Amino acid sequence: MLLSIIVTKQMSEKIKDILESGEDIVFKHIGKLDSESVKDVFYSASRISSEAILVDIDVFSGKEIVSALQSFRISRPNTRVIIIAPERKPGDELISSIVGLGIYDIVAEVKDSDWNGIINNVLLSTPATYSQAARWHTGQFINDGKRNKERVVIEERHSGIIVIAVAGTAHGLGCTHTAFSLASFLSRLGHSVAVIEDSQRPVFSYFTNILRAKEGKVKGSYVAHGIDIFALDESKGRDEWNFDTLFREIKAGQYEYVIRDLGVLDSSRMREIYMADEAFIVASAAKWRWHECIDKFDNEYSIIFPLASKSDVDEFSFYTCIKGTPFPHCPNPFSKDNDSVILKLLDPVLPNRRRKRAFFEKLLG
Structure with missing residues (x-):
């Protein structure tokens, strides 16, 4: 499986075996992101075709990560997005907004869990459905009710190589x-x-x-x-x-x-x-x-x-x-x-x- 990975340094230590699998990883970013770099990293990831992308929600806790994920979903609608959300609980506003994007693979175990085994099992399983993620979806959305003026770049690309x-x-x-x-x-x-x-x-x-x-x-x-x-x-x-x-x-x-x-x-x-x-x-x-x-x-x-x-x-x-x-x-x-x-x-x-x-x-x- 061709895999993209965006995780914190702490999580990279916990999924060391996956990271060392080597040849199947086509994009990798390890470390925290700030509000300026979060969109750049996700844009870079969207330039590379992968079957799945692992995203550690702790790389950036602000609302910009939701916008970055939304842009990624538009660019790569067929890439499975798996969110790593250690210690997060239902009702979390950030996770709720991510589920609202149609991202249903939410992995929220305690920090000391066997993350290598957990992530491997998720990758081998079929993508989650909304019924499995519904407990996260409170119906509250970031910027709900607000209108934002944005400059959108639309690219019409040739498919394939x-x-x-x-x-x-x-x-x-x-x-x-x-x-x-x-x-x-x-x-x-x-x-x-x-x-x-x-x-x-x-x-x-x-x-x-x-x-x-x-x-x-x-x-x-x-x-x-x-x-x-x-x-x-x-x-x-x-x-x-x-x-x-x-x-x-x-x-x-x-x-x-x-x-x-x-x-x-x-x-x-x-x-x-x-x-x-x-x-x-x-x-x-x-x-x-x-x-x-x-x-x-x-x-x-x-x-x-x-x-x-x-x-x-x-x-x-x-x-x-x-x-x-x-x-x-x-x-x-x-x-x-x-x-x-x-x-x-x-x-x-x-x-x-x-x-x-x-x-x-x-x-x-």
């Missing part, structure tokens, strides 16, 4: 550089990103050494600049794509975006391009290399021209009727220099954010 393929028309044009530029941009936006090597000339192992990358959160990955990097294992045969063999790791990493560095286009890689959610072809805008694009691509693909000027690309488009995007010189793929260009390129697969101001009745239930 977005796969972005990057391939070049020839070696040495900057396919790998482009892949990491895209990944770096997405990482800076706060997205969980992985880059997977599937090119004919593997360089990721060398690349991770140069970057002094550390071991990533998923087996077989390295992390640098907030990006999980999966190098091609040259000791294994090439009967399968690296992307296909890493299915279990991709699932465990809960990535929002996976970028595939496919290397130089050939017939097999063209099939992989077709299957991606978004694809970018890296090409040269030099006139003597236009033939690498003509009769091969049309405006169905986003063609990127590294080191080219706008006038170079405009001339190419005028004579070939194929649109392209100039990618200004930027030696460091992790810099922000080309963010404005990348934003336009990735716009079709980015969350659509709308802000609207509205009045909500704060009847948390």
Whole structure:
């Protein structure tokens, strides 16, 4: 089970066995929260898909935790929320408001209980129903009867993992550089990103050494600049794509975006391009290399021209009727220099954010 955990330091000692289970824990926060950080931590948790989240109510005793849980429920309606409420008794206003959110798994034992065993039993059981939580629900709600003006951020997101393929028309044009530029941009936006090597000339192992990358959160990955990097294992045969063999790791990493560095286009890689959610072809805008694009691509693909000027690309488009995007010189793929260009390129697969101001009745239930 993929599990998120938000608990106090004291509770972390009591559920030590669960915390040390390791690989199934996809998000973890240990320690008290203040009124400013409580929403940030729950927002971070909502960015990661998990089957259940354990929340120790003692991380923050103020009413903001109810609002944070409500936002989490909206973002992750299918995640089971289990509230750890040591020593709490029926009639507790805070627990009543939480039950009003449709959260019915309330674990309220004495502090010296065997919390490892209790939580394990809850995780193995079916989710609680309202009839089991009704004793907590007094019908009193925080801010009952008050209207609060809030700024609400609505994000329309693509479901599942977005796969972005990057391939070049020839070696040495900057396919790998482009892949990491895209990944770096997405990482800076706060997205969980992985880059997977599937090119004919593997360089990721060398690349991770140069970057002094550390071991990533998923087996077989390295992390640098907030990006999980999966190098091609040259000791294994090439009967399968690296992307296909890493299915279990991709699932465990809960990535929002996976970028595939496919290397130089050939017939097999063209099939992989077709299957991606978004694809970018890296090409040269030099006139003597236009033939690498003509009769091969049309405006169905986003063609990127590294080191080219706008006038170079405009001339190419005028004579070939194929649109392209100039990618200004930027030696460091992790810099922000080309963010404005990348934003336009990735716009079709980015969350659509709308802000609207509205009045909500704060009847948390």
